[in-house]
Amino acid sequence: MDSTWSLLIDSIIIAILFLALGQFKTPQIARCGNWTASFALLCAMMVVLVRNTLQEPIVVVLALAVGGAVGWLVARRVTMIQIPAMVAFQHGAGGIAAFLISFVELTRDQSDFRLVEQLSGILGIIIGAATFNGSMVASAKLAGLVRQTPILLPKHNFILVVIVVGLAAFGAFAVFSSGLPLFIASLVLIGLSILLGAVFAIRIGGADMPVLISFLNATAGVAASFCGIIIQNRLLIACGATVAASGSILTHVMCKAMNRTLFKVLVADDLQSIATAPQDQNLITPSLFPTPEPVSQDGTPIDHAVEVIRDSQTVIIIPGYGMALAHAQFEIVKITNWLKQHGKKVRFAIHPVAGRMPGHMHVLLAEADADPEMLFDLPEINSQFQETDLALIVGACDVVNPAAITAKGTPISGMPILAAHEARYVLVCNLDERPGYSGVENPLYHSPKTILLAGNAKDTLNQLLQAFDASFRS
Amino acid sequence: MVNLLLMVSVFAISFIIGYLLISRVPTRLHTPLMSMTNAISAVTILGGVLLFADDTTTFEKWLGASAIALAAFNVVGGFAITDRMLKMFKRKEPHS
Known part of the structure; x- marks a missing residue:
């Protein structure tokens, strides 16, 4: 009877969690969903506290208070620019908690596990520790503490294979051992997994970061689930599974947006071999419009830009990670408002992998109060x-x-792109003419219809705004 | 064996329902979604608390307390950041 009740209560809590996820439809309702989810976790916590008597309540309360307070303070302080690094860091905190708990449960004296629990404890350790350090590397990359470009060790794949084989060997040994050998094997597994996380994450960089973050999201969930199996807690398993589902979906969406498989992004892609894009301008010229008059060479590029903008009736703005780096979202929204005041139709086109995490651009533009x-x-x-x-x-x-369409054999070939090249004019506010993260030359920069305003996007946009004002005053 | 079967089905059912619900989340909410599920994955905090349901050695106490503190950081921070993010998405009232 008791177990029926506890099953019922657990089911209710899980149902509340699903209700929370179902509320992620519009931002307003999603905010309510976020609180619903935190309520579900609070209920779960209450249930655990009611069902069990704690031996060291003071230690527990102290740890809860310290961790919670720091989490709250950091959450209050963090700026929207730091969000990707912060989310990655939190994946890591979740991973470390999962592997510590699996480790203690597995090696403590009272434990007498059957094969399944022992196996899931070991998997919890491996996945938790790897998630922890992979997230730390990702977070350091996103915060700019480590070079963002992929770092390739000599014989990178070989090292990965050696670590994985080592994990499999020690894991197999640990499954069938107990006592001190199990303790030592677990420590070795933790060390190897931490190494695995670093080696795995360090070679992923730049535009592949959204995939890495989503993937770590999923593995943090899986680690929580394994942790739940070893302590025989349904709530942990259910919550972990839900997170794993969410991470998997995001990973899939990101991979699809780049037309690459997860395996290629994470392991096998060799970015060293980069083909050059064809310089054939015919491929970039639109068919609908006659070739526009090439932008004249007199005057400054800013003057041309202002001229082109004044003549344009419809404008599509394409933001990318450079906007995030330059903190230029506020300037973009100012320009948008200016354009709208002058009767132009303005829209934003957002590529799924623009930025460094899924939905990155949407958050930044929301911060600047862009009309959704x-x-x-x-x-x-x-x-x-x-x-x-x-x-x-x-x-x-x-x-x-456009090389994604026209060139074969480049890292971006086949990736769906925003067809900016089909617009009548193209205005580029990028730092420089260098290729993006993929390393593929962008032929769009050399098109006669393109005006390139090189420099920090924020400064460029401010210059544009001043130039608008001046041109409309005269 | 029955227990294992139950746990596997809990995982499978949660994964499937979660998958169905989350595939309907619009793109623009993907960052808040990830931030919130991130907080949910810190449900391991329950495991940390449960460690203290039995007697613990000093070593285990330290590990357990660290796990609880980190998970608490993750859960509180995750929900708070998600809330801040979603608050920004709200259309502000025009200044009158």
């Missing part, structure tokens, strides 16, 4: 470029690189 009605995803807006006067690119490169 103006934001469009790739499939919705891509056909509109042909009828658009101006594509304004701010800090994006690979996601608008």
Whole structure:
């Protein structure tokens, strides 16, 4: 009877959690969903406290208070620019908790486990520790503490294989051992897994970061689930599984947006062999419009830009990671408002992998208070470029690189891109003309219809704003 | 064996229902979604608390307390950041 009740209560808590996920439809309702989810976890905590008597309540309360207070303070302070690094760091905190708990449960004296629990404890240790350090590397990369470009060790794949074989060997040994040998084997597993996390994450960089973060999201969930199996707690298993599902979906969406398989992104892709894009300008020229008058060479690029913008009736803005780096989202929204005041139709085109985590651009633009009605995803807006006067690119490169369509054998070949090249004019506010993260030359930069305003996007946009004011005053 | 079967089915059912619900989340909410599920994955905090349901050695006490503190950091921080993010998405009232 008792177990029936506890099963019922657990089911209710899990149902509340699903209710929370179901509320992620619009931002307003999602906010309520977020609170619902935290309520579900609070209930779960209460249930655990009611069902069990704690031996050291003071230690537990102290640890809860310290961790919670730090978490709250950091959450209050963090800026929206730091969000990707912060989320990655938190994946790591979840991973470390999962492997510590699995470790203690597995090696403590009272434990008398059957094969399944012992196996899941070991998997919990491996996945938790690897998630922990993989997230730390990802977080350091996103925070700019480590070079963002992929770091390739000599014989990288070989090292990975050696670590995995070592993990399999020690894991197999640990499954069938107990007492001191199990303790030592677990420590070795922790060390190897931490190493695995670093070796695994360090070679992923730049535009592949969204995949890595989503993937770590999923593994943190799986680690929690294994942790739940060893302590025989249904709530842990259910919550972990839900997180794993969410991480898997995001990983899949990100991979699809880049037209690459997860395996290629995470393990096998060799970015050293980069083919050059064809320089054939015919491929970039739109068919609908006659080739525009090439932008004249007199005057400064800013003057041309202002001229082109004044003549344009429809504008599509394409933000990329450069916008995040330059903190230029506020300037973009100012320009948007200016354009709208002058009767122009403005929309945003957002590529799924723009930025460093899923939905990154949406958060930044929301911070700057952009009208959500103006934001469009790739499939919705891509056909509109042909009828658009101006594509304004701010800090994006690979996601608008026509070489993805025209060139074969490059890292971005086949990746769906935003068809900025089909617009009548293209205005690029990027730091420089260098290729994006993929290393593939962007032929769009050399098109006669492109005006390139090199420099920090924030400064460039401010110059544009001043130039607008001046041109409309005269 | 019955127990194992139960746990596997809990995992499978949660994964499937979670998958169905989350595949309907619009793109623009993907960052808050990840941030919230991140907080949910810190449900391991329950495991940390449960460690203290039995007697613990000093070593285990330290590990357990660290696990609880880190999970608490993750859970509180995760929900708080998600809330801040979602608050920004709200259309602000025009200044009158």
